[in-house]
Amino acid sequence: MDFKAVFDKLKRSSVGGRTCFLVIQPDAVYLSSSATRSRPSKFDITESNWERACEQALSVAASAYDSLTVILSHHYYQMYQIDKPAMPRQEWPSALPFLLKELISERAIDIISDAVELPNSNKIQAYVLSRKIVDKLVLLASRVHLTLDAIIPEDDVWGNTAGELGNFLLLQYSTRGHFRISAFVDHTIAFHRSIRSVTPPLTGVPSSELQMDGLSLELQRSIDYLSSQLRHVQLHQLKVCCDEEDENELVQSLNYRLSTKVSPLLPEGHELSGHLLADTAANAATRRVNLYPDFLKPKKNLLTLKNVAISWGVAAAMILLSYGYVTWQSNGVEDEIAIVKSKGNIMNSELERYQVRLRKHQPDTNKLAAKARLEREVKAKRDSMKAVGKYDDSQRTGYSGVMQSLAKLGSNNISLSEIDIDNNTLDLKGLARSPSAVPNWVRQFKNEISLIGRTFDDVTIGRNDENVVTFELKTRGDKGQ
Incomplete structure (x- = not known):
């Protein structure tokens, strides 16, 4: 393995991926970059050996650039106008060699082709390049460990030179x-x-x-x-x-x-065509034609020394960060544990102090006896107050009201001989002038507040030995009071 080349490639990548532009003209090869504004370097072609000039230019670019774009002179490719293919644009590079087989002498597998649509037309401008030239450019780029990105025909670049x-x-x-x-x-x-x-x-x-x-x-x-x-x-x-x-x-x-x-074309002064093409290609924002399609490019190998080194670096950084985070977190947990332990020791000390004070506060038998006597006295007073409370205002004033109401309802037809009244009953005995006088008298109870609502459950009307009407009224309670 060429460790020096690998080291140079890693060094270039650390600086940042930059693209160099190589313009191949009949007289010389020109080298330029989109990252610098310096004048493109010129490497003369001697004895029509453009490959030797490219080697010299790429040896200079190898230490500073990562990828390569080639602008190829019209001497190396052919141009044809054909009808626009009825297929997606991305399929043109694969299909054009077979669509152009009747216009070219080479086999379809020996050429590379790409095209651009002509404005206001149903035709396309096709560019045809020999695969041998592409293979030579790929080999030259690989020798200096540069990635060939694109091969652009110069006629596609001239269209942008007029601003x-x-x-x-x-x-x-x-x-x-x-x-x-x-x-x-x-x-x-x-x-x-x-x-x-x-x-x-x-x-x-x-x-x-x-x-x-x-x-x-x-x-x-x-x-x-x-x-x-x-x-x-x-x-x-x-x-x-x-x-x-x-x-x-x-x-x-x-x-x-x-x-x-x-x-x-350039009002400010004349430059060589190679210089102008290199500067225009370096400043172009888009590319319409590329004679080095993606299907020719080697598959990217992800398991490269560069990727392995980057993955190791990322893994090491993650391990260091994880270790630092776990260490910082464990230190914080240890501090919290120490604080909790100190708080626990303080609370244990307070508990022991309160237990000592609790043991000193033993119950006094005299105070307990006095407490029992006071509780009994309070209970007796509460029972007395409860018994007294049974006689409410209505009970204290109810008997006199009943007696006043009975006196008010006094009549020559009724004579009361016995009145039995308590909290729940009202029993009356007496004489009446006639049996009908008793119910007539009872009906008058509804006009007195103290007697209203009183009913009698047992009514007895009879005559005594003297043939005088007697009555007896018994009740079970007063619903009105």
């Missing part, structure tokens, strides 16, 4: 390449053409006028063609980005010969 301007024409030339005219609609390339009849340089040489006329003619032909094909889009601006050319002179010459407005 907010989405619809424009572009005349572009990279060192050791060819002049190209491209049309972009909504930042997506809709037309491209290489102009091989014109060779650099176009500016600064005596024969430039003749070549400028040839270039203008080719540009006008392309503009006329686009006017007939893209009628729904207005392409009134031609941007120029040509390496090793005086762009101001080129713009002036083209403005003189063409009806379309011509201006530099």
Whole structure:
């Protein structure tokens, strides 16, 4: 195992995952990063050996970056416009090689393809890349322990180089390449053409006028063609980005010969195409095309040295935290136990003190006897008060009221000879002038408060030896009192 490489990878991860952008052009390889604003590094390609230049660039990036994104020159891929497939977008990378088999000479299993939808059209722009190139890039990245994240065609990046301007024409030339005219609609390339009849340089040489006329003619032909094909889009601006050319002179010459407005792609100054592509790709928020699809990427191995080290570190931290928490909690419990024990000792001392005082308070026999005598005396008085309480106000005044009522009801027809009255009974005996006089007299009881409601349970009416009517009335109680 290469422990130095593993250590470098762990070191990069501790700093934070950063992505480097590698732009492969015909003349050089350019290296840039989204985390820095420095000028992209340039590594020249000698004898068309782009792999050697990539090795040099990646050896520099290996110590500072985790992942790699490659922006590939148009020399290494092909472009085709085909009808939009009737399938989900995520299935295009798998299906496009078979849909394009009649347009290419290579086998479907030997190419990688991806596409982007063309605006206002039912067609797509397909990019085709040889699997051999993908395998070489994967091998170069793995040698320096970088993860290859994406392979982006440069034509998909050029659409973002004009900033907010989405619809424009572009005349572009990279060192050791060819002049190209491209049309972009909504930042997506809709037309491209290489102009091989014109060779650099176009500016600064005596024969430039003749070549400028040839270039203008080719540009006008392309503009006329686009006017007939893209009628729904207005392409009134031609941007120029040509390496090793005086762009101001080129713009002036083209403005003189063409009806379309011509201006530099970068008004602040000229940069090499590789620098511009690297900076644009590093600042791009989204990617439309990726020629390194997910099904080609190696499966992530979770059981790696990095993950094992992280898991050990997390486990050790959790153990330390758990130990610290248990220790702190046990210390708190021990303090609570000590406090409870001290409180228990204090309460035991108070209990012993109260037990001693309780033993000193023995009962006095004289006081107990006096208490018994007083209780008996209180009970006797309570019994007396209870007996006296039986004679309430109604009982104390009831007899006189009855007697007054009987006197008030006195009549010549009734003569009382005996009155027996107590708390529960009222018995009357006497003489009457006639038998009917007795009930008539009793009916008058309802007019007296003391006699109202009194009833007699036993009524006896008879005659004595002198043939005088006698009566006897007996009752069991007074319901009215």
